[in-house]
Amino acid sequence: MATVIELNNPLVLDRITRLRDKTTSSREFRQFVKEITILLAAEATNDLPVTEVEVETPLQITTGQLISQPGPCIVSIMRAGNIMAETLRDLISDASIGFIGLARQPVTLEIDDYYTNLPNDISDRYCVVVDPMLATGNSLSVALRKLIETGVTQITVVNILACPEGIERITSEYPDIRIVVAKVDDRLNEKGYILPGLGDAGDRIYGTDDR
Secondary structure (H helix, E strand, O other): OOEEEEOOOHHHHHHHHHHHOOOOOHHHHHHHHHHHHHHHHHHHOOOOOEEEEEEEOOOOEEEEEEEOOOOOEEEEEEOOOHHHHHHHHHHOOOOEEEEEEEEEOOOOOOEEEEEEEOOOOHHHOOEEEEOOEEOOOHHHHHHHHHHHHOOOOOEEEEEEEEOHHHHHHHHHHOOOOEEEEEEEOOEEOOOOOEEOOOOOHHHHHHOOOOO
């Protein structure tokens, strides 16, 4: 059965409130996305496999844990997921990054699948899929199907915002998926945007939104 974890932490909620503000600059928006990703990282990586090792401290020999090899693959749903993927990559030195390029048609909300670049050994890796928004679930559904078809068996999805409609779709289609989200918002509007939301995350990250 799918697991959905909503962080709803005061530090996270503070950053989300700043992201929602339409006057927040693109530079500030990127910084807040990075900070929320870091705050989500501990929960998002909670299931990563580890290997016990021996380590010598300045005082004695003890045992500890290192992330098992091969390290996880952080899969960015482009383009908005790229900044989250890079942030997680800075925290997990042994991780690789894969890319799935998907674009949503503004009227039909159908998905154009235009680019995929994944590690050759991705079926041996734990995958962490990152995308700031889980709205209709169309893009995420395509991405998850691609990963499962390559043989990936362990997947955690990390979102900043999600809505009940998107969560319901993904958890019904992919009951073994784990979703870690900063905040679950109210609903979708008729254009497929999350309400109250924060607008188009990709446009605001890259400064391409004039609204």
